[in-house]
Amino acid sequence: MPHNPPKPIYVGGRWRDATGSDAIAVTNPTSEEVIGFVPRGSAEDADQAVAAARAAQEGWGRTPQSERIAAVEAVYKALEARSEQLTEAVVDDVGTPRRIAEKLQTGLPLAAVRDFIEAAQGIEEPERVRNSLVHRSPVGVVAAITPWNYPLLQTVGKVVPALLSGSTVVLKPSEVAPLVPYVLAEAVHEAGLPPGVFNMLSGLGPEVGAALVAHRDVDMVSFTGSTQGGRAVAAVAAGGIKRVSLELGGKSAAVVLPEADLERAVKATVSSCLLNSGQTCLAVTRLVVPRERYADAVGSAAALAARFTPGDPSDPATKQGPLVSAAQRHRVRGFIDRAVADGANVAAGGSAPPDGLERGYFARPTVIADADPRAEIAQEEVFGPVLVVLPYDDVDEAVRIANGTPYGLAGAVWGPDEESAVAVARRLRTGQVDVNGGGFNTAAPFGGMKLSGTGREFGKAGLEEYYELQAIQL
Structure with missing residues (x-):
């Protein structure tokens, strides 16, 4: 697979250059050789990506659920067609042995997408509670910050439920192993989602990640990483009273x-x-x-x-x-x-x-x-x-x-x-x-207690994280 994407960041439904010229080298951990470069995005890039997501959110949220599910199914098919490319990227970028990568780094995330689609069936039907109707609404604009160790699985665990809920996404993958998220972005583009529904930019956590977490137009931050990083995300997000989902360390x-x-x-x-x-x-x-x-x-x-x-x-x-x-x-x-x-x-x-x-x-x-x-x-x-x-x-x-x-x-x-x-x-x-x-x-709730985080991913519980509840009294 080509290791240099033709255009470096994906914002508003198109590939375009980042605002700056700095790049981050991608290193093969087996050979220690540089196999490509991704852009070092900026706070300005983050602001433009959030603006695109905000502009698209209302229309996407009002799109019938059946159409959102169909869009995610199209993403699934585009990913499935790239299975070999995804596996090669993980072997090159993370160093996962091929036979394990095929099953866990590619096959398991695809299964998780199917589980999310199944969990979405009927989830938006209003629930009658005595004299109230309880409705689910999309949480809004989601900043998804993902790690390098399972780059597709952890990204699918955030992006797919957000899209199914009617929320829009700005994805910031790890700069340590960024090749797989680029393949995902290609699949999303091929699936034809409306411009701004999905956006992706590479960069460093203290720069791009911090800008997304602090952004006034981001409604939810979903972060997977170290406990130290989770503390920083939670502290900044608290200033905006944002919803935060944290999947952190374990022992x-x-x-x-x-x-x-x-x-x-x-x-x-x-x-x-x-x-x-x-x-x-x-x-x-x-x-x-x-x-x-x-x-x-x-x-x-x-x-x-x-x-x-x-x-x-x-x-x-x-x-x-x-x-x-x-x-x-x-x-x-x-x-x-x-x-x-x-x-x-x-x-x-x-x-x-x-x-x-x-x-x-x-x-x-x-x-x-x-x-x-x-x-x-x-x-x-x-x-x-x-x-x-x-x-x-x-x-x-x-x-x-x-x-x-x-x-x-x-x-x-x-x-x-x-x-x-x-x-x-x-x-x-x-x-x-x-x-x-x-x-x-992948159909069961995944997440931790204590310093391992808050919130749940995967299955119905993971999908519910991306909805707000509204009670209408009759």
């Missing part, structure tokens, strides 16, 4: 109950932790096991992690690709080194560069043992391929360890049966919990 735990299948639990946890090189917000990065089974769990996790040999993500046999950037690699290595300095032991991996990989932002799949549950490595999101194994003496302690971080995005429970596992899952303060290997569901 998810898998609790293995005494009679659970340990081998199965460890295998699934290692796979979750190392997925996308650990650059997954809901990755299970803490394995909490009975003390009497602790040594077996550490040994099994270390052996499994050693099989995830880092390599070229374009090779179908590769299980783990590079991290997205040199800065991310430096961050991950720092966490490992500080964990060792704090007294933990490395059971597999470590901070040294992987053997035989002179180029690329690669990190070793790492298993940490003998860490204090209160230590940084067991408390803070690493966002890399690092698993911490922690022992417990009774189930109450296991729940305390699982809940004992500032985050509450996801988790897992492994038990001898569904009933006992669900009973423990209900005690976890997280937005979602996988029980005995339950899979991610």
Whole structure:
């Protein structure tokens, strides 16, 4: 695919140049080579994009829901036709191994679009509540600020429900991995949405992102990123009393109950932790096991992690690709080194560069043992391929360890049966919990508690975030 879009930003239904001439280099994390450039947008570009979205919103909001659904279906078909292009962009831009990218970076977002379309059926029918009719109206102009790790899935989770609700969108994708959103913009353009309904501009968070969050004509900000970034977004948006949806960090735990299948639990946890090189917000990065089974769990996790040999993500046999950037690699290595300095032991991996990989932002799949549950490595999101194994003496302690971080995005429970596992899952303060290997569901609510954010994405709950409620008393 061409890595230099012919026109750099998409505003008001057309491609055009940004107001400034500065550009941001796009780097392939496997080769460390520059593979393209995107514009460094400005506050002026943001203002023009918001103006286009505001001008289009009333007409789009009054468009019959059936026509909005048809428009999103057209976007879906245009994306589906670009499946291979989307996968190639993720491999080049994020470093996700191809076989994983096809399923999770391309296939899963397409499934999410279908789930949103299904959730939209009948959602705008007025609801009678005694002498009131409750109507749903579009929230208005939405600023969607998306991350680099799952560039299509996270963008679909914001743009599609906004469009279905009758809201208009200004998308600011991450400058770290911006290629996939350009493919999305091409699909939207092909689908023929009215000018200004969807707008996209690249740029830096402190410049373009900040301008969108503070803009007086933006009604809602949907942000996915770090907890630090979420705090900044919430603080600025509060000045305008804007609706804010935040999907932030996580430090998810898998609790293995005494009679659970340990081998199965460890295998699934290692796979979750190392997925996308650990650059997954809901990755299970803490394995909490009975003390009497602790040594077996550490040994099994270390052996499994050693099989995830880092390599070229374009090779179908590769299980783990590079991290997205040199800065991310430096961050991950720092966490490992500080964990060792704090007294933990490395059971597999470590901070040294992987053997035989002179180029690329690669990190070793790492298993940490003998860490204090209160230590940084067991408390803070690493966002890399690092698993911490922690022992417990009774189930109450296991729940305390699982809940004992500032985050509450996801988790897992492994038990001898569904009933006992669900009973423990209900005690976890997280937005979602996988029980005995339950899979991610794009029709179910996704989001966090505590420092993991506010609001929900995907399915009907994610669609409802983009509506205002109006009660008409009769």
